[in-house]
Amino acid sequence: MARIAGINVPVKKCVPFALTYIHGIGITTANIICRSCKIDERKRVLELQDEDIEKISSFIRQKYVIEGELRKKVAMDIKSLxxxxxxxxxxxxxxxxVRGQRTHTNAKTRKGRSKLPIAGKK
Structure with missing residues (x-):
């Protein structure tokens, strides 16, 4: 496992897909990072040099909010709402x-299990 921005990423995957293991970085952002750092997107993490990994890590730290900071920010935003x-x-x-979905049926994930079981019919 290689460490990029303090996170262990799998070494056998291509760089953009390995970067998605970092919370807050999706595939589109990972592709942007690779292009900005001038790293071939088809390379595997195993094939990267130490300076490439350092370049990616510093770029991510400068430009993006990731991992714990991002989780904290989202939690604070919800709390303020x-x-x-x-x-x-x-x-x-x-x-x-929260986003306008139907609740009469469905929404079992957010609502949880029903409080009172309904008696069966005779």
């Missing part, structure tokens, strides 16, 4: 879908 009492904050507080 709940504090100001906006619609999205209320939905988060109640544990219901």
């Amino acid at each position: 709940m504090e100001i009492g906006c619609y999205r904050g209320l939905r988060h507080r109640k544990g219901l879908p």
Whole structure:
């Protein structure tokens, strides 16, 4: 395992796909990083030199919010929505879908299991 920006990434995968193991970096961002650092996207992490890995790590640290900082930022954003009492904050507080999905049926993931079991018919 190679360490890029403090995260272990698999060495047998191509660089863009290995970068997606870092929370906050998707495939599009990974491709942008590879192009910016002038690294061939078909190379495997195993084939990278130490200076290439350092170049990627420093670029990510300068340009992107990743891992713990990103998780903290998202949590704080949700908390602020709940504090100001906006619609999205209320939905988060109640544990219901936030983005306008149907709740009459579906939404079992957000709502959880039903509280009272329904008695079977005779």
